[in-house]
Amino acid sequence: MKHFLLAMLMTASLACASESAGQASGSYDLDAEALVRAVETQYQGDRSHGKMRMLINTRSWNRTLELEMWSEGREKLLTRILAPVKERGTCTLKVDDDIWNYISRIDRLIKIPSSLMGDSWMGSHLTNDDLVKENKVDKLYKLAITERMNNEVTITGIPLPDAAVVWGRIVYKIDTASLTPLLVEYYDEEDVKVRSMVFSEFKQIDQRWLPMVSRIVPEDKPGEFTEMQYLEIDFSVDLPRDLFSIKSLRNR
Numbered sequence: 733m734k735h736f737l738l739a740m741l742m743t744a745s746l747a748c749a750s751e752s753a754g755q756a757s758g759s760y761d762l763d764a765e766a767l768v769r770a771v772e773t774q775y776q777g778d779r780s781h782g783k784m785r786m787l788i789n790t791r792s793w794n795r796t797l798e799l800e801m802w803s804e805g806r807e808k809l810l811t812r813i814l815a816p817v818k819e820r821g822t823c824t825l826k827v828d829d830d831i832w833n834y835i836s837r838i839d840r841l842i843k844i845p846s847s848l849m850g851d852s853w854m855g856s857h858l859t860n861d862d863l864v865k866e867n868k869v870d871k872l873y874k875l876a877i878t879e880r881m882n883n884e885v886t887i888t889g890i891p892l893p894d895a896a897v898v899w900g901r902i903v904y905k906i907d908t909a910s911l912t913p914l915l916v917e918y919y920d921e922e923d924v925k926v927r928s929m930v931f932s933e934f935k936q937i938d939q940r941w942l943p944m945v946s947r948i949v950p951e952d953k954p955g956e957f958t959e960m961q962y963l964e965i966d967f968s969v970d971l972p973r974d975l976f977s978i979k980s981l982r983n984r
Contacts, residue, residue, distance in 0.1 A: 764875035764876050764877045764887045765870050765875050767877075767885065767887065767906060767908065767911075768869055768870060768875060768887060768904065768906075769870060770911050771904075771906055771911050771912065771913050772869075772913075778804070778805060778967075779802075779803065779804050779805075779967070779969055779970075779971050780801075780802070780803045780965060780966065780967050780969065781800075781801070781802050781965075781966050781969045781971070782800075782801050782962060782963070782964055782965035782966060783798065783799065783800050783801070783814070783962075783963040783964050783965075784798070784799050784801060784960055784961060784962050784963055785797070785798050785799075785960070785961045785963060786798075786799060786854070786856060786958065786959070786960050786961075787957075787958070787959040787960075787961070788854075788855055788856050788857070788958050789955070789956055789957050789958070789959075790953070790956050791953065791955065791956060795855055796815075796816075797813055797815065797816070797819070797854065798813070798814040798815040798963075799811050799812065799813055799814060800812045800814055802971060802975060802976075804971060804975075804976060806868070807826075807827065807828050808826065808827055808976040809824075809825070809826040809863065809976075810823065810824070810825050810826075810975060810976055810980070811823060811824045813854075818837065819836075819837070820836065821834075821836030821837075822834065822835055822836050822837075823836070823981045824853070824854075824863070825976060825977075825978065825980075825981055826863050826864065827976055829864050830843065830844075831843070831844040831849075831860050831863060831864065832844070832978060832981065834981035834982065839982070841978065841981065841982075844860050848860065849861040849864065850898070856948075856958040857927065857948045857949075857950055857956065857957065857958040858948065858958060861898065865897065869889060869902070871892075871895075872891060872892060872895040872897050873889030873890060873891055873892060873895065873897070873902060874889065874890050874891075874892055875887055875888070875889050876888055876890075878903075883907050883908050883909040884905060884906070884907060884908075884914065885905070885906050885908055886903060886904065886905050886906075887903070887904040887905075887906065888901065888902070888903050888904075889901065889902040889903075889904070898920075899918050899919060899920065899926075900919050900920050900921035900922070900923055901918075901919040901923060902916065902917070902918055902919070903915075903916070903917040903919070904916050910934065910941040911940070911941065912931065912934055912941045912942070912943055913931050913943060914930075914931055915928065915929070915930055915931070916928065916929040917929075924951075925951050926950070926951055926952070927948060927949060927950045927951055928948070928949050928951070929946055929947065929948050929949075930946065930947050930949070931943035931945070931946050932944075932945045932946075932947075933945040937965060937967075938966075938967050938968065940967075942962070942965065944961065944962045945959065945960070945961050945962070946959070946960050947959040947960075
């Protein structure tokens with residue numbers, strides 16, 4: 733969550749953390765949906781708190797953000813900018829399918845309308861829509877294992893008939909031994925690859941393997957990327973009951 737955020741933010745919460753963290757990979761050999769759930773749960777869990785650095789590189793400018801993040805299940809996410817100082821306190825809140833941005837320097841709260849869900853999130857190569865749908869792959873796509881080589885499995889997702897999604901096809905590459913994502917590729921309705929997300933620098937935290945770095949690369953913009961680096965992550969946290977609320981945005 734992706735999504736990860738996309739992993740990371742995305743990244744991405746599809747089952748109980750305690751259920752997946754210790755299971756053997758053999759449980760998922762013939763079940764693509766269960767495998768994707770287990771992988772995405774690895775780096776979200778029931779509740780989490782962490783800090784990350786996001787590097788955004790475009791043809792025209794570069795930007796580095798440091799963020800603090802909280803999540804609960806698959807439907808709640810709160811991010812807050814720590815640096816640069818001029819943007820400190822700017823927050824994004826996601827609850828179910830709704831997203832709010834709070835801009836601290838002008839004390840302005842904005843609910844993102846459906847017409848702007850395709851817009852860039854914080855200037856990155858992620859969109860608001862990615863934040864909403866990154867952890868709903870099992871509900872939006874028909875998943876099937878299409879290739880296996882040793883511990884590496886390829887899973888292809890095709891949109892369900894009534895799914896309102898951007899992608900015509902999603903392809904995952906997963907290491908079943910560690911339940912970690914290796915690569916995600918996104919294709920448009922013409923089956924042209926639009927972007928890739930590559931995961932690296934794997935580390936074991938709380939009995940689960942996590943990719944500490946993920947990089948999103950748009951295919952039509954050579955040299956551009958958004959890279960997300962986990963600085964710290966904790967899954968054994970108690971979160972305030974009102975954390976994921978509009979009121980909390982101004983108090984963080």
